[in-house]
Amino acid sequence: MKDIFSYLYKVYKKRQVRTDGGVTEETAVNNSWRQLPIVQSFPFWGPPFILMGFFVYAAVTWNFALSLTEFSGFGDPDYSNLGLQNYATMIQDPTFWQATWHTVILLVVFTVACLIIGLALAILLDREIRYGNTFRTIYLLPFALSFIVTAQFWRWMYNVNDGIVNQFVGLVGLGPYNWLGDPRLVLGSVIFALVWQFSGYTMIIYLAALRSIPRDQYEAARIDGANTLRMYRRVIIPQLKPAMVSASVVLMLFALKAFDFLYAVFDGYRPRQGADILATMMMREGFNNSEWAYSSTIAITLFVLSLGVIAPYLYTEYKRGNL
């Protein structure tokens, strides 16, 4: 501790001396860059910066470079002749547009449904119902399971002949439906399963936010004559906005890369017609067809979409001074 203080004092003295101009130029140059806060803090930001820079940003840049080549099959990519031909092919590829459309539907419907159901569950649990903690665990449990496991569950439950979902709708005289086979139903079925798995997560985020709202506000709203609906709509839910924003960013980013669930449900890179998303198309082009450059092109598209999701969030956080 003593050492630190004496060191800080020395730094302080040197700075004072420098402002007086009483130090030789050589020492000033020698010391000045070492004294810069950015240099002094290097041990703290340096390692993560280098690791992230190498493993994330350099990888993204390399991926972009790959997407400009014509790399396919085995061997090494040829970087001497770069061009946007893969992007041109992609724009004309109907499979790409179909996958993009499905990705967008998945993203929007999944996120909105998770937010609404999560909010409803959180409000119910926040009302101090009996066995609230047990219910909370039950609702959160699906989120703790791996997608490979839940995908297998849903495959069984969606089975046309003896799946429980068809047994259930059969009780009211409907069906049987081919949930995972009918192109009109398949995306909805996948979204439903994902919402089941993720609404527990949104519930926990909302619940934490709800618990941080002082009880006085509920009472004040009551005393002012607000009914329950009005109280939540006007007083409580507006205060959940930050929780909603961060939860929706996480959900949307997940939706963009919802690969593992589809892979497990359809047992491969080619989902049923109607459920192909960009992530599965990217894997198929890369690892099925060895079209590495084209696969990288789709990856860059996904990356841009992710940026589209996260950039507004980062911007508002920056504006608020949270970054």
Place this chain on the structure above:
Amino acid sequence: MPLRRDIIKTAGATSLALALAGCAGDDGAGQEGSVEVLHGWTGGDGAEAAEAFFGGFADEFPDIDIDEQPIGGGGNQNLDQTVANRLQSNDPPGSFAGWPGANLERYDGVLGDVEEQVWDESDLASTHAEEAVEACQFNGGFAAVPIGSHRMNDLFYNVDVLDEAGVDPASITDIDALVDALEAVDSETDATPMAMSLASWAILQTWAVTMLGTQGHEAYMDFISGNGDEAAVRETFELLEEIFENYISPDATSADFTELNQNVMGGDAAFIHEGNWVAGAYINEGLEYGSDWDAIRFPGTEDMYGLHIDAFVYPADNPTPEGTAAFLRYAGSESGQIAFNQYKGSIPTRQGVATDEFNTYLTDTIEDFENASQKPPTLAHGLAVDQSTQSSLEDALNSHFADPFDVDAVTEEFMDIV
């Protein structure tokens, strides 16, 4: 007492030294290690066949150690991906199981040549069927050795269900007779007439055999060589549409063929068209060939043998060239082919192999193989077209012909792709 910093430094230096030593270790070894072989036979008859095959090798070559790596799942998808990753990162195994023929094109640049060491030394070219020899040739040499062949133009059926429906299988000699038989099963029994999975590779396989049966061998060969007749392609799709619309089960789009084959075994479905690996399931289940289940040729392909070949492929920069060559010579030998095929439910591509170890069904198939007038290469299993073409055809089927069925769109795409 050492400072914490010193301890950390020492630990860091030690682990770095160990890591460097680990890297150097590979190059330091002067002798060949064990021969690594990747394959996808992890369950049922495949696992049994692999056990007999690798066990046989260990008996014959006790000095060569085989590092067998079974990678199952996803209908060889996981295996193919592992192989691709290994080859991509210049870390090839000794050998891996894969389809020869046009499928080898995807490995262009990373395959080695075993013509001298394996084919010439064991005289495989004169002992194996000419189609298998041709399929293993690559870039002027040999990049693979065939291990066995499944028949791709069988139509299997449950004998009891056909009896109940009053259908005589011998009468099914053209596609109209097949449709009549399906209709009879549909009206006379509770069974599903045709067990059919609408997985894209299964549709592609069924399309190919229907084209062979209705349009003939020449039309099929023209199609796979890129000179397809649009009318022939369309008519094949129209026939399939009729069958798929009326005679397959409602879970066809989501069930895989093993589940559907269970229905044939249990008497809940009458016919199934698949590669003859389904017969392995019947035999494992203890069902009797001829009295419980039987097979006819898909109508119209009676004098053909739908050709499929499994092979062991030889990557370039082989880590164990000597050991792998010995292994491949064994794969092409009579003992290797018998050990593998009798359990796998496939037949040897080697000619004149003693058939005493094979069951009646396979003995019949071996005989048919030798007598077939034509052996059209399979479209859905890598022999006829390269991987990217096959994948595009499957994409087209998945988008336009996997319920609902759009004959115009899928015909147009098929004509464009090949």
